Amino acid sequence: xxxxxxxxxxxxxxxxxxxxxxxxxxxxxxxxxxxxxxxxxxxxxxxxxxxxxxxxxxxxxxxxxxxxxxxxxxxxxxxxxxxxxxxxxxxxxxxxxxxxxxxxxxxxxxxxxxxxxxxxxxxxxxxxxxxxxxxxxxxxxxxxxxxxxxxxxxxxxxxxxxxxxxxxxxxxxxxxxxxxxxxxxxxxxxxxxxxxxxxxxxxxxxxxxxxxxxxxxxxxxxxxxxxxxxxxxxxxxxxxxxxxxxxxxxxxxxxxxxxxxxxxxxxxxxxxxxxxxxxxxxxxxxxxxxxxxxxxxxxxxxxxxxxxxxxxxxxxxxxxxxxxxxxxxxxxxxxxxxxxxxxxxxxxxxxxxxxxxxxxxxxxxxxxxxxxxxxxxxxxxxxxxxxxxxxxxx
Amino acid sequence: xxxxxxxxxxxxxxxxxxxxxxxxxxxxxxxxxxxxxxxxxxxxxxxxxxxxxxxxxxxxxxxxxxxxxxxxxxxxxxxxxxxxxxxxxxxxxxxxxxxxxxxxxxxxxxxxxxxxxxxxxxxxxxxxxxxxxxxxxxxxxxxxxxxxxxxxxxxxxxxxxxxxxxxxxxxxxxxxxxxxxxxxxxxxxxxxxxxxxxxxxxxxxxxxxxxxxxxxxxxxxxxxxxxxxxxxxxxxxxxxxxxxxxxxxxxx
Numbered sequence: 325x326x327x328x329x330x331x332x333x334x335x336x337x338x339x340x341x342x343x344x345x346x347x348x349x350x351x352x353x354x355x356x357x358x359x360x361x362x363x364x365x366x367x368x369x370x371x372x373x374x375x376x377x378x379x380x381x382x383x384x385x386x387x388x389x390x391x392x393x394x395x396x397x398x399x400x401x402x403x404x405x406x407x408x409x410x411x412x413x414x415x416x417x418x419x420x421x422x423x424x425x426x427x428x429x430x431x432x433x434x435x436x437x438x439x440x441x442x443x444x445x446x447x448x449x450x451x452x453x454x455x456x457x458x459x460x461x462x463x464x465x466x467x468x469x470x471x472x473x474x475x476x477x478x479x480x481x482x483x484x485x486x487x488x489x490x491x492x493x494x495x496x497x498x499x500x501x502x503x504x505x506x507x508x509x510x511x512x513x514x515x516x517x518x519x520x521x522x523x524x525x526x527x528x529x530x531x532x533x534x535x536x537x538x539x540x541x542x543x544x545x546x547x548x549x550x551x552x553x554x555x556x557x558x559x560x561x562x563x564x565x566x567x568x569x570x571x572x573x574x575x576x577x578x579x580x581x582x583x584x585x586x587x588x589x590x591x592x593x594x595x596x597x598x599x600x601x602x603x604x605x606x607x608x609x610x611x612x613x614x615x616x617x618x619x620x621x622x623x624x625x626x627x628x629x630x631x632x633x634x635x636x637x638x639x640x641x642x643x644x645x646x647x648x649x650x651x652x653x654x655x656x657x658x659x660x661x662x663x664x665x666x667x668x669x670x671x672x673x674x675x676x677x678x679x680x681x682x683x684x685x686x687x688x689x690x691x692x693x694x695x696x697x698x699x700x701x702x703x704x705x706x707x708x709x710x711x712x713x714x715x716x717x718x
Numbered sequence: 719x720x721x722x723x724x725x726x727x728x729x730x731x732x733x734x735x736x737x738x739x740x741x742x743x744x745x746x747x748x749x750x751x752x753x754x755x756x757x758x759x760x761x762x763x764x765x766x767x768x769x770x771x772x773x774x775x776x777x778x779x780x781x782x783x784x785x786x787x788x789x790x791x792x793x794x795x796x797x798x799x800x801x802x803x804x805x806x807x808x809x810x811x812x813x814x815x816x817x818x819x820x821x822x823x824x825x826x827x828x829x830x831x832x833x834x835x836x837x838x839x840x841x842x843x844x845x846x847x848x849x850x851x852x853x854x855x856x857x858x859x860x861x862x863x864x865x866x867x868x869x870x871x872x873x874x875x876x877x878x879x880x881x882x883x884x885x886x887x888x889x890x891x892x893x894x895x896x897x898x899x900x901x902x903x904x905x906x907x908x909x910x911x912x913x914x915x916x917x918x919x920x921x922x923x924x925x926x927x928x929x930x931x932x933x934x935x936x937x938x939x940x941x942x943x944x945x946x947x948x949x950x951x952x953x954x955x956x957x958x959x960x961x962x963x964x965x966x967x968x969x970x
Contacts, residue, residue, distance in 0.1 A: 458958035465961075477963070508925045508949050513959040529793045535926040539949075588790050597795060 325658050326669050327651045328368025329361055329643065330403040330560060330626040333381035336633035339582040344633075347380045351387070353636045354380075358391040360640050362398035364647035370401035370433065370626060375442050385418040392426035399671065400426055403524075403560075403626070404435025404503045408453050409446035411480060412460040416467035416488040423493045428672030433522050433558075434461060435503040436510075448479075454509055455479070461502075461513060468497035471688070471703050472713045485713030487703040494685035496675045501558055501624075504536065511536050515543030520556035520669065525599045526628065527585060531618045533559075541620075554667055558624035559615055562600050562631070565645040569603040576602050579632040601627070605649035612654055613661075621662050623669035625654070734771035734905055736760060737808040741778045741815040741826035748848040750775070752880050752894075753814035756844055759898035760810075760905070769906055771809070776801045778825050785828050794832055802833065806928045810842040810905050813866070817849035817857045822865075830865060836921055836929040838871040840913035842904035844897055846878040855879045870921070872910065874900040919950060 331354060337344040345353065358369040369391065373384050381387055388400045400422075405415060423430045436453050443450035459477050466473050467488040475483035492498065501520035504510035505528070514521040521540040523533035537557055544555035564579075566572035573591060580591045580602075587594065595602045601611040612625060629642040670678070676685055688706065691699040701712040738757055742749030757773045764771045778785065784798040794802060805811065815826040845862035847854070858877035866873045876897040884890045904910070914931030923929065950956065957963065 454955055455958060458955060459963075462958065462961055506925050509953075509955040509959045512951075512956060516960045527792065529795070532793065539925075585792075586790060587792075589787055593787075594791070597791070597793075 325622075325655060325662075326367035326399065326624045327646070327654065328366045328370065328398070328401075328624070328626050329357070329629050329646070330368075330370035330372070330401075331357070331628065331630050332372040332403070333374060333379045334584075334631060335378045335380055336584070336631070338633040338635055339578050341635070343635075351380055353639070354387070354630070355391055355394070356636070357630060357639055357643065358398065358400075359394050361643050361647070362395035364643050366398060366643065366647055366651065368399045368401055368624060368626060369395075370403040372403045373406050373437070374439065375445060376439065385422045388430070389422055389425050392422070392429065395429075398429065400430050401501070402432045403522075404433045404437065406437045406442065407434040407460050407464070408436050408456040409442050409448050410460075412464040413467065413480070413483070413486070413488060415460075416464055417490075419498055420468065420488065420490050420492045423498050423672075424490055428493050428496075428676075430672070431499040431501065431520075431669075433501040433503045433520075436507075452479070454507060458509060458513055461500075461517075465497075465500075465517060468492050470711075471707050472711050474714070485701075485715040487713065491688045491704075493672065494676050494680075495688060496672065496679055496685065498672075499670050499675065501556075505533065506536065508536065508539055511540035512543055515540050515549070515555070516547050518544065518547065518549035520558055520623070522558035522560070522624070524560040525615070526560050526562050527587075527598070529597050530599055530614070534618055537619055550667070551665075553620060553663060554665070556624075556667070556669055557619060557622040558626065558669070559599075559619060559622055561612070561615070561625065561627045563608055563627040563629055563642065563646065563650075564602045564634075565605055565608050565642060565650065567604065567645075569607055572603050572607075575638070579634055583632055605645060605653075608646075608650050609653050609657070612650070613657060616658060616661060621658075621666045623667070732770065734764065734769060734809040735804075735807060736771055736773045736810045736812065736901075736905070737804055738773060738775040738812045738814060739778065739805070739826075739829070740775060741823045741829070742848075743779050743816065743823075743825075747816070748880065748885070749814040749816045749846070750777075752846050752848055752878060753812045755891075755894050756812055756846060756878060756897055756901070759894055760812075760901045763898055763902035764905060767902070767906055769902075771905070774804055776804060778829050781829070782825060785825065785832065788832050789828055798832070802837070803928060805833065806837055806930060808841060809910070810844070810901055811838065811871070812844045812846060812901075813862060814846045814848075815862070817847050817854040820854060820857070822847065822857065822861050827865075830869075833869070834924055834927040834929050835869065836923045836927050838866065838869045839918075839921055839929065839931075840910040841871050842901055842910060843871040843873050844876075844878065844901050845873055846880075846897075848880045850882065852881040852883065855881070872904060874904065876900055925949075 335350045361369050371381055371384055373381055375382050384402050419432055436457050440450055456479055459479055463475055471487055473483055473486050501522045502510050502514035503522040511521055523537055541552035541555040545552040564572055564576040577591050594600055601608040630639040688704040690704055691702055694700040736757055738753045740750040740753055761771050781798055784795055788794050788798055815822045843866045845858040847858045858879050863873050878897050880890055918931045
């Protein structure tokens, strides 16, 4: 079971002090936050993608590459990478590069995002949002698994004899999670490919995402990847923790009351009705064990700890409290509850072992430049000669 | 709809269920009174035909806080859920609202705004309103009828409206009888079941919507078979989801 934090990269005015951090401050703070989470022993740090203020992370792979350089163990991920408006070829290239630089400490979560204008800004049609997500992933999946790809889809220029470079680290693609809050087609795609499925588990009532998660589990089994209970499920959440419950509520209340979602009900009612976790470490532990009661064994738990303008000092404190008082207990309790044979979320090492066993991993080495800046009909020394690249005539 | 959803659906019986949704505030409320008269008359007519039916009332005034909370929190809370489930299993609905500022009451509209788009598909619905002046007489026809048309309900031909003077006019009783005849005929005919059984999968359903085809007893009887009701695995999107391409005819 992996535990970590995720952020949407918002730059928000602190409603208590009235102070709004600059983009520069917030970017530094988030890098520090990821490093702190790594040092504290959390397993995952994930960052969202946005293309407008008040968010800063338009370039998750650049940010995560910097974080990868200054962290040791933490798995880096996204929450989410926009599979709709990004060219899947660029996703294949950028994240494969990041996977190399992070030495395999990378997976990614694909989503449709929640900001309508991003579609027209990138020349896409929001009415085709689900189509884009599905088709783009189909291409991404192939680009990471086939040296040479011919492609003809509805949304992007056809590809002839295209090789996405660099090939994934050890020729093992990063593990992919599909994030969705209401779209069965996305859950179906996750199940079809045997990928992970992530429910953000925020801003909705307790158990709201269970039907979609159960759907994914059943379809995962349907496609022969394992039992329904073995499907790879991630859940989000939000946490604000203090040693004493009343302090947690008192400290967090102004941030909740000024939330940008328009939710204007008492914090106590909100934490009762939804997966939002506010309180003492024990309360947050109990709440999270409740997720297990609802969803069954799952593989990844992420919390938002830096939203709504919380100051950096509070964010770092949250990471400490999670890592020192909440996660160790959850690790023990959830391990004890886990049914035999239920897998963990796969790491790069797991995937390499699954593909190669004890044999060495493939390390693609390109054939020589033919003189026109391509390798001609066969990209790598060990490429399958039967599958020749037929490149576009110029 | 998934197995978990099926569990909280009220089991269907052979007794037809007429649900009054009343946004009346007073006690007694004239909006509720008008709806009750229609409900009673409809029951009488059904009974004459040997059809057993019962009336349940959803008093929106008692749910005002839950409706407000659902509006700003984006989800239907535990206390509001039974009302929505009652509508999901209704055989017919009588909608009743007072007219405020030349329109349906905000409470009424706020409640309807929370319903799944497919909750009332093909269900017979009577639209009724009361007002302090006959000048608002077209509110049921001009505001409530389009609202339920959007929800793809079957609104009966006669809309009921009562201003203060109507309560002393025998013509109101005549109109109530006319509306009751229409509503009872639609309930008795089973038209909602016929439509839903024939076309349920052709409507768009939100994932995990609690809507169900009216009167389709098989839907409730066999949850295992209906685990994925509302999910069309043969759609363009599902083909794309499983590595395929949309049907060639749909590609331009």
